[in-house]
């Protein structure tokens with residue numbers, strides 16, 4: 001089944017990340033962390049289906065998506081850059097493997113932050129942010145999505161790591177087992193992973209080397 005939704009607004013959150021707000025079709029339900037298959041309802045693009053995560057909350061009266069675009073690549077996200085109010089997206093199935101199971105460490109690479117935007121917003125609303133931590137890996141500071149929001153929400157529990165910039169207050173390089181270990185508080189914590197495949201593979205190896213049981217790892221590859 002598919003449903004068309006109209007775009008209400010688009011704005012840049014970073015140089016290449018768009019926030020797109022649309023209307024909400026009757027009957028659509030999702031849980032924070034889930035995503036939906038969609039295409040652009042425009043000649044030639046109807047069959048190009050891609051997946052994006054809801055960064056709105058299920059009870060919101062609108063849908064919100066946070067989308068990293070590839071402006072130099074002739075794909076769907078390049079097309080999204082040209083859309084505006086009134087243009088239409090077609091939504092298909094809702095799915096996703098990430099949902100909140102309990103306190104832990106969220107580990108995201110780039111646009112892999114999107115399920116955690118929804119989950120952390122949800123926890124904020126319920127006053128349950130607690131001691132959850134976020135390790136967010138990006139190339140440069142300019143790539144960090146919603147940096148101020150996460151700083152306000154998590155304080156010192158928001159750890160940024162930049163591979164291509166060496167800045168005071170930011171870890172430098174790639175996520176290591178040592179960095180993860182530094183932030184582990186107890187052995188009942190969950191580890192939530194989302195990002196590009198190479199990052200996921202590396203982080204899973206680190207978690208394995210730290211003897212984290214598989215049932216404490218919640219993951220989704222982008």
Ligand SMILES: Cc1cc2nc3c(=O)[nH]c(=O)nc-3n(C[C@H](O)[C@H](O)[C@H](O)COP(=O)(O)OP(=O)(O)OC[C@H]3O[C@@H](n4cnc5c(N)ncnc54)[C@H](O)[C@@H]3O)c2cc1C
Pocket residue numbers: 035050051052053054065066067068069070072073074075076077078096111114115220221222
């Ligand atoms: C469950 C799930 C949820 C997701 N949620 C989100 C989300 O909320 N937000 C989000 O931003 N992404 C999300 N993604 C990823 C998103 O689906 C892809 O980034 C999207 O498919 C990109 O579509 P595209 O048509 O622009 O590029 P595609 O044609 O699908 O190609 C994307 C790939 O092209 C590569 N590429 C970049 N530039 C070039 C170039 N110049 N030439 C060739 N290749 C290039 C990129 O590395 C990227 O891997 C999600 C993925 C999954 C599986």
